[in-house]
Amino acid sequence: MTRRGAASDRGARAMAAAGSAGGSGAAATENSPCPVDAHEELLGECERIWKQMEECQSKLALLRPEKALKSDDKVSRLMMNARALAAEHNEWQHRSPEIISDNLDVLLALGKEELQKVKKDLEMVLSTIQSRNEKLEEDLKREQQWHEEQKLVLDALNEIEKEKNNEAKKLSRTSLNSRVLRELQHQEKKLSMYKKELLNALGEFLEEHFPLPDKTRSTKNSKNSGEPAVELITLHEILEILVNKLMRTPHDPFVTIEDSFWPPYIELLLRCGIALRHPEDPNRIRLEAFHI
Structure with a gap:
């Protein structure tokens, strides 16, 4: 950076500070005791820097050659400029920054300006973060709604599972009952068949060993006695009558002795x-209760 560039940079900064102090002069009239003096001081400093820039520019114009330089002179000139720029660069590196002004009003205006810039940047960051937070809240609401829907679906599936389990238990019980019923029916059928076989065997045994009397002899006896002939029943039929009477009316198992007996x-x-007489009526008999 050349001296002219440095002077112009300082002038620009001083003019900006003067503008800020001038813009805030009306606002600082109540708070600061002498805002007009600070403004005039900044303007004076700007004029002084501007005069230095004009003097430097005039000196540089006088140092310009009137005729064109040769190539060797151009090279030497460029080398001198390079050495001058390097020296100025070293000087600026070892030089501490200068304060534009010692006036507190000027520094306050510059600080306010910097704070306004920082405030704007922070407001932009805040708006960005707020918009991002709003988006995150919307995403969170959607996720919560999806979670509630999935929870309802899970509850419905659990209820369906319970109902299916209860139905399965009922079906197993029903199948068990039906299986037991089939077994009982099968046993009942076997018992009825066994009963039928026993009755057939008993009938054959009684018919063989205890047959009815001859019809011719019974007819002769009835003619001799003068009574009408009665058809006799077998011993098997008498036992069947006694058994049915005992099973149907166990409180009154007695049977009146008929003429057919x-x-x-x-x-x-x-x-x-096998049979017992009634204690008061000898014409009535009952079957002995072998099953009790």
Whole structure:
């Protein structure tokens, strides 16, 4: 940087400070005791720097050669300028920054300007962060809504699972009951078949060993006695009547002895202990309760 450039930079900064102090002069009239003096001081400093710039410019104009330089002179000139620039560069590196002005009003105006810039930057950062936070809040609301929906779906699936488990338990119980019922029906069928076989075997045994009397003999006896002929029933039928009476009316199991009951059959049942007479009516008998 040349001396002219440095002087112009200082002049620009001083003019900017003067403008800031002048702009804030009206506002600082109430707070500062002498704002007009600070403004005049800045203007005087600006005029002084501007005069120095004009003097430097006039000196440089006088140092310019009137005729064109040769190539060697140009090279030497460029070398001298390079050495001058290097020396000025070293000087500026070792030089501490100068304060534009010692006036507190000027420094206050510059500080306010810098603070305004920082404030604007911070406001921009704040607006950016606020917009980002709003976006994050919207995303959070969407995520929470999605979470609630998924929770409702999960609850519905859990209810469906419970219902299915209950239905499965009911079906298993129903299948168990139906299986037990089938087994009972099968056993009942087996018992009925076994009962039928027993009755058939009993009927065959009684028919073989305790047959009915001859019809011719029974007819002759009825003619001799003068009574009408009655058809006799087998011992198997008598036992069936006694069993049915005992099962149907256990409180009154006695059966009246009919004419169709052959007396030898009745005596056989009484003597073997299969049947019992009524204690008050000898014409009534009952089957012995073997099942009790």
